[in-house]
Amino acid sequence: MVELISKLGGDTQDVDRHEAEAVNKAQNRSLYASRVAIHPKTVHGTFRRLKWILLVVLLGIYYVSPWLRWTRPGDAPDQAILIDLANRRFYFFFIEIWPQEFYYVAGLLIMAGVGLFLVTSLFGRAWCGYACPQTVWTDLYVWVESRIEGDRNARIKLDAAPWSLSKLSRRSAKLAIWLLIAVATGGFWVFYFADAPTLLRELVTGDATSTAYFTIAILTATTFTFAGFMREQVCTYMCPWPRIQGAMLDEDSLIVTYNAWRGEPRMAGRKKAEAQGQRLGDCVDCNACVAVCPMGIDIRDGNQLECINCALCIDACNAVMDKVGKPRGLINYTTARIYAENAAGQHGHWTWRRLLRPRTLIYFSLWAAVGLFMLFTLVHRSQLDVNVVPDRNPLFVTLSDGAVRNGYTVKILNKRQEERVFRLGIEGLPGASMEMVGDSDTRARSFDITVPPDRLRAVKIYVTTGDPEVLEDDRRNFHFQLEELGAAGEPERARYDAIFHAPGEKE
Amino acid sequence: MVTKIEKDEISGTPTTGHEWDGIRELNTPLPRWWLYTFYGTVIWGLAYTIAYPAWPMLSSATPGILGWSSRAALEEQVTAARAAQQANLDKIAAMSVDDILKDPQLLAFAQAGGAAAFKVNCVQCHGSGAAGGVGYPNLNDDDWLWGGTPDALYTTLRNGIRYTANADTRDSQMPAFGADGILTPEQIDDVTNYTVSLSGGGADAARAKAGKAVFAENCASCHGEDGKGGRDFGAPNLTDGIWLYGGSLDQVKAQIVKPRLGVMPAWSHRLDDATIKELAVYVHSLGGGEAAEATTQ
Secondary structure (H helix, E strand, C coil): CCCCEEECCHHHCCCEEECCCCCCCHHHCCCCCCCCCCCCCCCCCHHHHHHHHHHHHHHHHHHHHHHCECCCCCCCCCECEEEECCCCEEEECCEEECHHHCHHHHHHHHHHHHHHHHHHHHHCCHHHHHHCHHHHHHHHHHHHHHHHHCCHHHHHHHHHCCCCHHHHHHHHHHHHHHHHHHHHHHHHHHCCCCCHHHHHHHHHHCCCCHHHHHHHHHHHHHHHHHHHHHCHHHHHHHCCHHHHHHHHCCCCCCEEEECHHHHCCCCCCCHHHHHCCCCCCCCCCCCHHHHHCCCCCCHHHCCCCCCCCCCHHHHHHHHHHHHCCCCCCCEEEECHHHHHHHHCCCCCCCCHHHHCCHHHHHHHHHHHHHHHHHHHHHHCCCCEEEEEEECCCCCCEECCCCCEEEEEEEEEEECCCCCEEEEEEEECCCCEEEEEECECCCCECEEEEEECCCEEEEEEEEEEECCHHHHHCCEEEEEEEEEEECCCCCCCEEEEEEEEECCCCCC | CCCCCCECCCCCCEEEEEEECCEEEECCCCCHHHHHHHHHHHHHHHHHHHHCCCCECCCCECCCCCCCCHHHHHHHHHHHHHHHHHHHHHHHHHCCHHHHHHCHHHHHHHHHHHHHHHHHHCHHHHCCCCCCECCECCCCCCCCCCCCCHHHHHHHHHHCECCCCCCCCECCCCCCCCCCCCCCHHHHHHHHHHHHHHCCCCCCHHHHHHHHHHHHHHCHHHHCCCCCCECCCCECCCCCCCCCCCCCHHHHHHHHHCCCCCCECCHHHCCCHHHHHHHHHHHHCCCCCCCCCCCCC
């Protein structure tokens, strides 16, 4: 049996030396290599605790949000967060977005992008290590694996062991729980697109649409594969964010760094060397940082693409430093500038003040500006929209009394959750009167139109005029005027420019 | 041609055995997952051709054991659509056009159905926007030869105009005043000017005055004393600006000399009653429909 742990000698007697090698070492690169299974060792510490808290919070938000209720008047759905594709609405608590207002989503995406830039400039690669769904779900899956199959060494042994009943039962149990989590993940995704309690009932009784089942199947498969088997390969090979990070990090970005100026030269068994008076670095070469790394890399090689900055190696090394009575922070979050200061002998350390620099301030202002702009437009959104579609065939009709008539379809959007009445009139067309199809046959200069809540109502309007001045022109500009009746505060108004067609001058 | 299969030292993969100018090619095997996926797609493809219509024969194709065809699928959809509409269609068949116009929900349905039927049956003569043309009435305006009330429209649609195969067809016979020699060319000129003057067109005042007498003798019986038309005869209103065959002096004269008498099919021979009612509703809703006459009871 391979001895995976040995004790280090001397004053480091109680420190385990792990048999762990980084998967991306330059020395063992070949043209093609299959994936080496990575079994990160369990670690305790500040950052591990932070990751657990974030995992619970983020997963909580994901799983709980579809179940939140928000009462809305009328027939509107009572789910707080809902993307109603069938009725073309997006609900977010008190906000309701129509398809014409989809640019709000674009605004949100811009804020997300700039927000990521901002977070990177402040805290480095924080997304990858703490918040990314890939990290969160892989963390959860690895935790399940460690509970069932044991910690790192036990899992390595199990991998190498021949198939037996115990191995089969452990593996099946683990895969079953993984599958359950995957189904729950896929399942909860579809709850954002339909009323959650109803859809859950339908899913269980088999009445849900095939789209729902299919979506759940796909997301189950992807969650299961990405978090269960592909893990670090997603970050290393699939995701563009690590490569963008390479361009975004600068000498002031916080990166998980091995302070080589302090740690080198590293040595494991140091009793003899110290007796000889050699000056040794603080690193005792226990390889704990490599053993706990979910990406399977050695942070002592420096900042690398595979390092997701999850800071578990910081926790591991701090624990070892505590054991050997050395100060913490051999691996810590630091910037390249501070590292250079330290390497040059000046004692640089990171302060919160360092967060305020031109880059972060500019990103923050941009992000805040976009956010405020969106908020402003959202608050001042008009709740009334009118569109007029003129009849094109025929352009005009000459009536028996010589008057000319044009047809228009007036579409009124009432974006409020209550029924509203609007008065439609025309202005700028002398001698004109309107007829509304569906209303009585009388001609009038204005009509009162009731629009149901949250709906579009289309009415056909005929505009007739016998005024000779209008009939001489083949086109004449006028406009439709819409005014809200019975409004509590300031009545909302809308206006739409239109053209009246007439025979025009006869030659 | 030397076929010498050697193993490449660096990668451990055998070569294909051929050599071109000293260049050899590695015979790396296809990945197992890819190969089996490929076999899977081949099997799927073959099974698909057995299940669905696939292989062309001389004048047909194999139908597939599932018996699916796009024609049958379409027919299913059309039948289903018609079945879904049957309730409304039955209601329409049972009601009068007047009543349909008063029911808002049925009105919307009938308008849509009428618009669809119009596009298939009527646009060839009356135009895509129902605006007609020379010799084809404009259904948008409020000038009707045979009446624009719902009932009148329905009757016209059912029985047609001058459609000889239908016993109840609307028929009007304007005499050929010129061709049959009923009036002299002088008289025709006079009455043409008078007619055009009725609607305010540019007419010769002297001739118009002379034509008034000719009109009273020959035209008033059908067109009315004041020229306002006679719906019973299908005689147009001559005092408005709407002319079926043109309102210029020459065009009116041509119509008096040898009148063109249009024919409209009797749709009861071709369409079912519900569709005809829908068409009546549609035409009435184009903007020029007249209110139903109050029953004198």
